[in-house]
Amino acid sequence: EVQLMESGGGLVQPGGSLRLSCGASGFSFKDHYMDWVRQAPGKGLEWVGRIKNKFGKYATQYAASVRGRFTISRDDSKNLLYLQLNSLNSADTALYYCVRDTPSGLDYWGQGALVTVSS
């Protein structure tokens, strides 16, 4: 069974940093692209970015709203996906989902990690 479990969410002050982790199991993690998608409270879904697999040279792509502030990385030896969030502001307050990316779309989603940016 495919499982994705995010961790590391919490309350952070404006301008602060946080690192989210996502543990993957039940599939060959190293073979898949992985994405982060976020959802602000009461709002719609927003794509944050993705990281390709080793064959794709671990290339990353980001939404314009987070480019230069957020960094996606992965550790295939530990089946872990990361999202480093820097220079946070209130607009970054959201539930952050870790998502498996396939040629057919984003097929498996974690339950999300809540990031709250507030003083």
Place this chain on the structure above:
Amino acid sequence: QSVLTQPPSASGTPGQGVTISCSGSSSNIEKFAVNWYQQVPGTAPKLFIYDNDQRPSGVPDRFSGSKSGTSASLAVSGLQSEDEADYYCVAWDDTLNGRVFGGGTRLTVL
């Protein structure tokens, strides 16, 4: 303002049919496959339609997707109360070099 445009709400009575539209452009929907996600409030989104018109296993055949030009649609026939949820369209955009979501449509079964 979302890159893909969806109506904020749609509704119908049990047994009726409803269609949710998703409007994009030549840099996204016209070039790339459209997927649809269902999100029941308080839960993670679920892939409902992929590659414009394909249903993952477990998705009722009452749901169908289509695409024409720069627009896509999700049609639901024989509405049931369990269909109440938010529905999002998404596609790749080669101008933005990223995925773009619609703003979501809240489907209500009256």
